[in-house]
Amino acid sequence: MGYQRAEPYKLGQTTPFKISRSKIEDFIRCQRCFWLDKRLGIAKPSMPPFLINSAVDTLLKAEFDIYREKGEHHPWQIEFKVKAKPFAHKDLSRWRHTFTGVQYHHKPTNLLIFGGVDDVWVTPKKELVVVDYKATAKVNEIKDLEDSKWHDSYRRQMEIYQWLLRGEGHKVSDTGYFVYANGINSRKGFFNKVEFRTNIFPYKGSDKWVEPTLLKIKDCLESSSMPKESPDCEHCAYAKSRTELTLKELQSRKQTDKKQQKSVT
Numbered sequence: 001m002g003y004q005r006a007e008p009y010k011l012g013q014t015t016p017f018k019i020s021r022s023k024i025e026d027f028i029r030c031q032r033c034f035w036l037d038k039r040l041g042i043a044k045p046s047m048p049p050f051l052i053n054s055a056v057d058t059l060l061k062a063e064f065d066i067y068r069e070k071g072e073h074h075p076w077q078i079e080f081k082v083k084a085k086p087f088a089h090k091d092l093s094r095w096r097h098t099f100t101g102v103q104y105h106h107k108p109t110n111l112l113i114f115g116g117v118d119d120v121w122v123t124p125k126k127e128l129v130v131v132d133y134k135a136t137a138k139v140n141e142i143k144d145l146e147d148s149k150w151h152d153s154y155r156r157q158m159e160i161y162q163w164l165l166r167g168e169g170h171k172v173s174d175t176g177y178f179v180y181a182n183g184i185n186s187r188k189g190f191f192n193k194v195e196f197r198t199n200i201f202p203y204k205g206s207d208k209w210v211e212p213t214l215l216k217i218k219d220c221l222e223s224s225s226m227p228k229e230s231p232d233c234e235h236c237a238y239a240k241s242r243t244e245l246t247l248k249e250l251q252s253r254k255q256t257d258k259k260q261q262k263s264v265t
């Protein structure tokens with residue numbers, strides 16, 4: 001079953017084509033899935049939303065906004081020795097909105113890239129700092145990103161926001177911050193409450209990969225042939241073996257039907 005969402009790309013399209021930050025991530029993970037989605041409008045089935053994580057995001061935004069309004073540092077920024085405070089700007093609510101976000105029209109590809117950032121802080125040198133909130137529940141305290149594919153996508157996420165804000169004409173620090181809320185599950189019971197231990201740590205990004213990736217995305221959009229699947233995707237391997245089995249079963253049923261018809265005649 002196919003899931004139709006945004007209008008697919010039309011070959012040779014002259015109007016800017018919108019691509020979200022998360023679709024760039026999809027392209028990096030698997031060009032075939034990206035192509036099926038953006039060229040044919042066949043998107044992957046949607047996942048149930050992570051509402052607990054969204055609740056943490058919303059509350060963190062509200063909490064940092066209190067200090068933004070007062071023009072003060074959040075106590076965590078002092079605790080974690082972050083030389084920046086919440087940035088007040090007329091565009092902040094647009095930057096944070098999923099469907100508008102920070103936007104940049106990349107002229108060489110005519111792609112309009114956008115993504116909703118969690119927060120933006122500002123250094124004493126007036127450089128903007130991209131901030132990403134994360135919520136999880138791990139046994140060990142989280143003080144840095146791991147060396148994993150999953151966390152590589154967090155790194156790219158921050159780097160795209162840095163690139164987008166630069167695209168909107170802002171001076172942006174290479175150093176962004178993760179505000180990582182880790183749920184503690186070693187209490188005696190739930191009692192309607194989950195406590196978190198939140199750490200803030202820096203990440204020094206580089207947006208050098210963004211533009212070459214956009215050129216590849218454009219080539220992919222302009223291609224009429226389906227790209228190769230990602231070799232390490234378990235969904236495709238599952239779909240392939242399931243399809244092969246189904247085809248085998250259908251063929252054997254056809255043969256049984258033919259035999260039965262022959263014996264009747």
Ligand code: SF4
Nearest residue numbers: 030033229230233236
């Ligand atoms: S390998 Fe297949 S299922 Fe996996 S992401 Fe790519 S096209 Fe989609």
